[in-house]
Amino acid sequence: MSQTASRTPIPAVDGWFELEPEPALIGARCVECSTVVFPPPSESTPCPNPRCASDRFESHRLATTGTIWSYTDAQYQPPPPYIPTTDPYEPFALAAVDLADDGLIVLGQVAEGFGVDDLAVGMQVTLVIETLYSDDQHDHLMWRWRPEGDQS
Amino acid sequence: MKHDDVVIAGAGMHPWGKWGRHFSTYGVAAARTALADAGIEWTDVDFIVGGETVRNGYPGYVAGATFAQALGWSGARVATSYAACASGAQAIDVARARIMAGLSEVALVVGADTTPKGFLAPVAGDRWDDPDWLRFRLLGATNPTYFGLYARRRIDLYGATTDDFAHVKVKNARHGLHNPNARYRKEVTTDDVAASPVVADPLRLLDICATSDGGAAVVLCSADYARRLDDARPVRVRGVSTVTPTYPNTVIEMPNFATDSSAVVTPSDTAFRDAIAAAAYAEAGLGPDDVDVAEVYDLSTALELDWYENLQLCGVGEAEKFLRDGHSTIGGRTPVNPSGGLACFGEAVPAQALAQVCELTWQLRGEAGDRQVEGARVGITANQGLFGHGSSVILST
Numbered sequence: 001m002s003q004t005a006s007r008t009p010i011p012a013v014d015g016w017f018e019l020e021p022e023p024a025l026i027g028a029r030c031v032e033c034s035t036v037v038f039p040p041p042s043e044s045t046p047c048p049n050p051r052c053a054s055d056r057f058e059s060h061r062l063a064t065t066g067t068i069w070s071y072t073d074a075q076y077q078p079p080p081p082y083i084p085t086t087d088p089y090e091p092f093a094l095a096a097v098d099l100a101d102d103g104l105i106v107l108g109q110v111a112e113g114f115g116v117d118d119l120a121v122g123m124q125v126t127l128v129i130e131t132l133y134s135d136d137q138h139d140h141l142m143w144r145w146r147p148e149g150d151q152s
Numbered sequence: 153m154k155h156d157d158v159v160i161a162g163a164g165m166h167p168w169g170k171w172g173r174h175f176s177t178y179g180v181a182a183a184r185t186a187l188a189d190a191g192i193e194w195t196d197v198d199f200i201v202g203g204e205t206v207r208n209g210y211p212g213y214v215a216g217a218t219f220a221q222a223l224g225w226s227g228a229r230v231a232t233s234y235a236a237c238a239s240g241a242q243a244i245d246v247a248r249a250r251i252m253a254g255l256s257e258v259a260l261v262v263g264a265d266t267t268p269k270g271f272l273a274p275v276a277g278d279r280w281d282d283p284d285w286l287r288f289r290l291l292g293a294t295n296p297t298y299f300g301l302y303a304r305r306r307i308d309l310y311g312a313t314t315d316d317f318a319h320v321k322v323k324n325a326r327h328g329l330h331n332p333n334a335r336y337r338k339e340v341t342t343d344d345v346a347a348s349p350v351v352a353d354p355l356r357l358l359d360i361c362a363t364s365d366g367g368a369a370v371v372l373c374s375a376d377y378a379r380r381l382d383d384a385r386p387v388r389v390r391g392v393s394t395v396t397p398t399y400p401n402t403v404i405e406m407p408n409f410a411t412d413s414s415a416v417v418t419p420s421d422t423a424f425r426d427a428i429a430a431a432a433y434a435e436a437g438l439g440p441d442d443v444d445v446a447e448v449y450d451l452s453t454a455l456e457l458d459w460y461e462n463l464q465l466c467g468v469g470e471a472e473k474f475l476r477d478g479h480s481t482i483g484g485r486t487p488v489n490p491s492g493g494l495a496c497f498g499e500a501v502p503a504q505a506l507a508q509v510c511e512l513t514w515q516l517r518g519e520a521g522d523r524q525v526e527g528a529r530v531g532i533t534a535n536q537g538l539f540g541h542g543s544s545v546i547l548s549t
């Protein structure tokens with residue numbers, strides 16, 4: 001994936017992750033019952049806990065490491081609105097990652113250069129931010145899961 | 153007058169395939185077959201429910217009324233059910249409840265669809281608040297992505313092999329060989345599966361169901377009405393499950409990016425797919441040991457194995473052994489998908505939960521021909537609709 005100095009990096013989706021001080025997913029936490037939600041709910045969305053009637057959340061940074069709950073790949077080019085980045089299409093892997101402290105599992109593509117042969121259930125991964133696709137003005141950034149080196 | 157017992161008086165299908173006609177064509181054909189099977193005139197039906205699909209502006213062209221108009225306006229009461237893949241079961245639930253309440257006597261439930269080629273995908277346009285659109289844009293996560301995740305879990309947790317997955321396909325292909333309504337009627341070998349390209353590791357093309365056109369319909373009536381019809385082979389609806397998940401749902405499901413969080417609320421002991429079956433068993437007053445035959449939702453071969461456990465046909469982690477021992481094959485302890493399942497039919501979303509009920513009706517009457525499960529008296533269907541729609545129907549003689 002080529003990057004040129006003229007393109008500005010921007011998140012592919014607003015408000016779901018941040019780059020500073022270090023890359024992290026941004027969820028929300030209910031101010032009443034502390035339930036964690038990801039992706040962050042839009043305005044006036046109620047708390048998903050059926051025994052809580054609150055609709056007030058505070059921003060909550062999710063853990064940046066977790067373990068692979070499961071994984072797969074996309075050997076065929078997904079249909080639109082997916083935007084292919086190469087021609088011909090190159091498959092990519094996806095992993096569902098268990099963020100134990102937050103008690104939830106988050107799906108993401110696996111970092112560039114890694115495929116299913118590099119993955120295993122239970123393996124530790126770290127959140128990274130990479131370019132999902134580019135257009136003339138922007139590199140559209142997205143979170144990905146990168147296997148940690150030195151796996152035993 | 154209230155009724156305790158609701159029976160399936162008629163069942164019918166339009167053969168599944170890629171026919172390219174309007175969905176109401178298949179629905180009307182299935183409805184006419186079901187009405188003829190019941191020995192009932194369309195004009196005797198006092199309630200019609202259509203299983204809805206979502207396409208082209210009007211959802212499913214407002215399915216219940218579309219079928220009613222195509223059959224000829226008769227003044228019947230009407231409803232339309234949208235529950236994604238569970239639409240047919242939810243439609244049956246509504247019809248059954250009206251009959252039990254004494255508000256209707258004879259109901260016609262119809263589902264039909266015409267499916268576009270290729271991956272099921274969102275309709276065009278930018279919809280940044282729609283998780284189903286976002287998962288394609290931001291993750292490239294198609295439906296097989298999720299099936300792949302579940303399949304990989306079975307390999308890791310329970311020692312499943314891709315050969316086990318292939319054997320599900322081989323079994324269902326053989327079951328469906330002589331089913332006149334099935335789209336694919338051809339033997340498949342494990343080598344055929346292994347030779348097909350990987351779609352979503354570890355699943356190959358022949359592990360994943362196709363998209364199809366098709367229709368299915370059932371006629372429901374009170375047991376009193378069935379006696380007047382002189383129905384010598386009544387099949388009773390014993391339980392219908394339309395449950396939603398219980399928070400927190402800790403299994404990642406289409407079209408979501410993440411599960412609910414279990415950090416604050418402890419998850420229920422019964423996960424969503426388990427709860428779908430449990431509710432049907434509870435309503436029917438029957439249990440897994442009573443079940444003689446099951447029609448389950450084999451969107452992927454590996455997913456069928458999950459359902460064996462969700463229906464408690466075997467213990468957790470024992471599905472591969474259950475399959476290998478032949479228990480889910482016709483002639484085995486609890487044959488699963490004697491119709492051939494989605495492996496032989498493919499998906500026609502508003503019709504498939506009804507197609508499962510049609511198959512069980514024929515099985516329980518002993519009318520299933522070369523795929524008959526001998527002595528079947530109790531059958532269960534299982535299915536899951538996107539966005540949290542449970543679907544399970546229990547029938548008995």
Ligand SMILES: [Zn+2]
Binds near residue numbers: 032033034047052053
């Ligand atoms: Zn709350």
